[in-house]
Amino acid sequence: MSNAWGGEPPKLTLDGVFDSVMLKKIEWIQGCHGLPASGIIEDRTWQVLYHPALDCYNPYPA
Template sequence: MIRLRLGALGAVLLTSGALSLSGPVQAAPAGPDCSYTSPSYRAALSYGQTGAGVKQAQCLSNVWGGVPKLTVDGVFGVRTLKKVEWIQGCHGLKVNGVIGPETWEVLYHPALDCYNPYPA
């Protein structure tokens, strides 16, 4: 049995024909709210780092879900680490807390839904 869970946006996209279930689903690129770096910026980031790349990752993680929302402060602290690990788990990636090429890809093109509970 296939389980399909759609929110209001997914239902609208399906009925409008904008979303097809026949192939991989790619999210639209982040809007101007996440313009701390170029979308081509994909440097590896990890706990303790700071800067515009961290702001970009924090902002993208907020655009695509998960509660609580991160403060976009450019500091890769404990909250950012937990959120990155949650995102990695949701997308079947190695859960290591490092924002590398695969994690950047899912930040820009996330899955539509995640059934992993957010860490407390």
């Protein structure tokens, strides 16, 4: 997962730790794609991570 995803800041730190920032980002991505915002990365969440809806993706991050 990268910081190219839109949504609420702060940006993710690529440290391999699933912390509260990562949880909020996963919940935001799930909600944007109409999935339950559980924070659990299951099959449907993996699918949207690899095939995001254009409305949820920010190709020009700040």
